[in-house]
Amino acid sequence: MNIKKIKSLLELNPESQTCIIQGWVRTFRANRFIALNDGSTIENLQCVVDFEKIEETILKQITTGAALRLKGNIVESQGSGQKVELQVEELILVGACDPETYPIQPKKHSLEFLREKAHLRVRTATFSAIMRVRSALSFAVHQFFQNEGFVYVNTPIITGSDAEGAGEMFRVSTLDPKNPKLNENGDPDFKEDFFGKETNLTVSGQLEAESYALGLGEVYTFGPTFRAENSNTTRHLAEFWMIEPEMAFYDLNDNMDLAEKFITSVLKHVLETCEKDLEFLDERFNKEESSKPQQLRSELGLLEKIKFVVDNNFKRISYTEAIEILRNSKPNKKKKFQYPINEWGVDLQSEHERFLVEKHFKCPVILFDYPAKIKAFYMRQNDDGKTVRAMDILFPGIGEIVGGSQREERLDVLEKRIQEMNIDAEELWWYLDLRRFGSVPHSGFGLGFERLVQFTTGMGNIRDVIPFPRTPQNAAF
Ligand code: ATP
Ligand code: MN
Numbered sequence: 001m002n003i004k005k006i007k008s009l010l011e012l013n014p015e016s017q018t019c020i021i022q023g024w025v026r027t028f029r030a031n032r033f034i035a036l037n038d039g040s041t042i043e044n045l046q047c048v049v050d051f052e053k054i055e056e057t058i059l060k061q062i063t064t065g066a067a068l069r070l071k072g073n074i075v076e077s078q079g080s081g082q083k084v085e086l087q088v089e090e091l092i093l094v095g096a097c098d099p100e101t102y103p104i105q106p107k108k109h110s111l112e113f114l115r116e117k118a119h120l121r122v123r124t125a126t127f128s129a130i131m132r133v134r135s136a137l138s139f140a141v142h143q144f145f146q147n148e149g150f151v152y153v154n155t156p157i158i159t160g161s162d163a164e165g166a167g168e169m170f171r172v173s174t175l176d177p178k179n180p181k182l183n184e185n186g187d188p189d190f191k192e193d194f195f196g197k198e199t200n201l202t203v204s205g206q207l208e209a210e211s212y213a214l215g216l217g218e219v220y221t222f223g224p225t226f227r228a229e230n231s232n233t234t235r236h237l238a239e240f241w242m243i244e245p246e247m248a249f250y251d252l253n254d255n256m257d258l259a260e261k262f263i264t265s266v267l268k269h270v271l272e273t274c275e276k277d278l279e280f281l282d283e284r285f286n287k288e289e290s291s292k293p294q295q296l297r298s299e300l301g302l303l304e305k306i307k308f309v310v311d312n313n314f315k316r317i318s319y320t321e322a323i324e325i326l327r328n329s330k331p332n333k334k335k336k337f338q339y340p341i342n343e344w345g346v347d348l349q350s351e352h353e354r355f356l357v358e359k360h361f362k363c364p365v366i367l368f369d370y371p372a373k374i375k376a377f378y379m380r381q382n383d384d385g386k387t388v389r390a391m392d393i394l395f396p397g398i399g400e401i402v403g404g405s406q407r408e409e410r411l412d413v414l415e416k417r418i419q420e421m422n423i424d425a426e427e428l429w430w431y432l433d434l435r436r437f438g439s440v441p442h443s444g445f446g447l448g449f450e451r452l453v454q455f456t457t458g459m460g461n462i463r464d465v466i467p468f469p470r471t472p473q474n475a476a477f
Helices: 006-011 056-060 111-116 125-147 206-216 252-273 275-290 302-311 319-327 350-361 411-420 429-433 449-457
Strands: 017-029 033-037 045-048 067-076 084-095 199-201 218-226 239-248 315-318 365-371 387-395 399-407 442-448
Touching: 006 017, 006 045, 006 084, 017 045, 017 084, 033 067, 125 218, 125 252, 125 275, 125 449, 206 218, 206 239, 206 429, 206 442, 239 252, 239 449, 252 275, 252 302, 252 365, 252 387, 252 399, 252 442, 252 449, 275 302, 302 449, 315 319, 319 350, 319 365, 350 365, 350 387, 350 399, 387 442, 399 449, 411 429, 442 449
Parallel strands: 045 084, 315 365
Antiparallel strands: 017 033, 017 067, 033 045, 067 084, 218 239, 239 442, 365 387, 387 399, 399 442
């Protein structure tokens, strides 16, 4: 039978045709007009019923949240507000919805309330729009890299290496937590564990991706990533999705060029394919912003922000230049920063990153050549003996969205650095092998997918751009 998605019906020129649609009631008014949504679009389809033809018991159950299957005629709408409507001939109540206990009523709910109803929140306009944009972004990520000739690789989720150095990890173990076998030191004996060694959930697929880039040339990963850092912020999840391209024969400039081209390309794709959802989110964003105090308000609307990023080059400056700007900045002189900038070498806090992006340059910024001391062991050392070829991309409202670098390809330099940082070189034997057998300059970066979704949808809290967020003290659902 001719089952149609509401999205495709609304794109039609109104010409009469019989079809079936299935979805959930958003509202039912005057015993006559059902606003039905099937998730295919932000828009509802107006469905007109003749209440005299519907059994009383069924009619009573057409309530917000109920699932219906409707057969009827699509015709030009009589009323204003929509181009077409469905004149219902057959109505089947697929699943009733108790109006007394259904939490998603047709009114404004707070995001906090909806987080507690994460299993039902996708039935709201806001969350369905976010999830369609998320899906389109995800498609665009694959499309971009596939078009550029990159190979998609899946790196392990359970990792035996603890040298990635990106923060706290979640242990993976089948040892009996109540009564683990102990070794001579009285610690749990991981030789007895499932893998015969300590294992964790991955914090990054980078090291493994490097191995594949040095054979496939250009690769990317796109998968779940885990960090047991206890950071209760609006930009951190314990489980998030990361995109990690890794490219042989790329230096840091090639890396920055790729990252910029990649981000603008996926944003362009959603501008083209998610028009209605973005319009809705833009309106929502503007409303939220207008309720904030003037000095905290975003100067641009959501769509304006996205277009601005697509149309303008990112500003590239070195860490050293950034420190100079920050040191001489008004908030630093007036002691407005929580962490004042006095000397070269300090790590930048998000207040500094946001100042550079939102106040000083007013555009995305790529910072490069960071002090070696605050960066990971695998980043390529510059000849100045102080800095490494790292780059971070900073976005308005988000802060860091990308972290990347040119990797150290020289075996002796890398070994020395591993030693200096007290990292177990034995664990990294295979990683060092890559520098022994056909080593080449190479680079890559990691982009946190949810931070990209946050930017694109204008959502302030990262918990609202992933279906079931995992954060400290919260693994509900
Ligand atoms: P931050 O300083 O914001 O914690 P990081 O320096 O730990 O980030 P990287 O280790 O460079 O980040 O990870 C690469 C990217 O992954 C980051 O640029 C960011 O977009 C994303 N990311 C990192 N940690 C998280 C997290 N806990 N939740 C969501 N995204 C994250
Ligand atoms: Mn972090």
